[in-house]
Amino acid sequence: MFTRVHLLTALTLLSLAAPAAAQETKVPYWASIRSEEVNMRVGPAEEYQIAWVYRRPQLPLKVLRMKDGWRLVQDPDGAKGWMNQRFLTRQRTGYVVGKEPADMRQAGEAGAKLLWRIAPGNVGLLGDCDAGWCQFELGKRKGYVEQARLWGAGEP
Known part of the structure; x- marks a missing residue:
C-alpha cells in the first residue's frame, strides 16, 4: 500500500509538471511551420480575422509571445500575427x-x-x-x- 501511495503521488506530480514545463519555454525562440497550410491571425483565437495564409512547410518563424495554445510569431519578411501552436514545430530551419x-x-x-x-x-x-x-x-x-x-x- 505504501508503494502505491508513493507511485500515485509521483504520477500526480509528473502530470502537473508537464504543463508547467511548457510554460517555462523562454521567448523569443525559433520554430517552423509543421503543416501544408496554416493561418496567421490578428489575435490569439480562431474568432480573429485571418491576416495571412502560409503554404510553406518548414518556413522558420520567430516566436515572440505565448498565450494559451497560441504563439505570436514573426516571419522572415517581418509580418507578425498569431498561429495555433499545433501547426508549429521546434525543428530548426x-x-x-x-x-x-x-x-x-x-x-x-x-x-x-x-x-x-x-x-x-x-x-x-x-x-x-x-x-x-x-x-x-x-x-x-x-x-x-x-x-x-x-x-x-x-x-x-
Missing part, C-alpha cells in the same frame, strides 16, 4: 535571405569547394552553426552556408 544566391560550400569556410548556389527564399533544414557557417540541407543537397545568409540561424 533556415530561410535564404539577400538579393543574390547564397553559396553552399563543402565545408564551413569561404575557401571551401562551392557545391551549389541557392536562390533567396529557399527553405532548408538547419544544422549546427559554428564560426559564422551553418550546416544546411536543401532536399538531397547538403553543405554549409554563411550564417548571415540564413534567417532562422543564430539567436532569435
Whole structure:
C-alpha cells in the first residue's frame, strides 16, 4: 500500500509538471511551420480575422509571445500575427535571405569547394552553426552556408 501511495503521488506530480514545463519555454525562440497550410491571425483565437495564409512547410518563424495554445510569431519578411501552436514545430530551419544566391560550400569556410548556389527564399533544414557557417540541407543537397545568409540561424 505504501508503494502505491508513493507511485500515485509521483504520477500526480509528473502530470502537473508537464504543463508547467511548457510554460517555462523562454521567448523569443525559433520554430517552423509543421503543416501544408496554416493561418496567421490578428489575435490569439480562431474568432480573429485571418491576416495571412502560409503554404510553406518548414518556413522558420520567430516566436515572440505565448498565450494559451497560441504563439505570436514573426516571419522572415517581418509580418507578425498569431498561429495555433499545433501547426508549429521546434525543428530548426533556415530561410535564404539577400538579393543574390547564397553559396553552399563543402565545408564551413569561404575557401571551401562551392557545391551549389541557392536562390533567396529557399527553405532548408538547419544544422549546427559554428564560426559564422551553418550546416544546411536543401532536399538531397547538403553543405554549409554563411550564417548571415540564413534567417532562422543564430539567436532569435
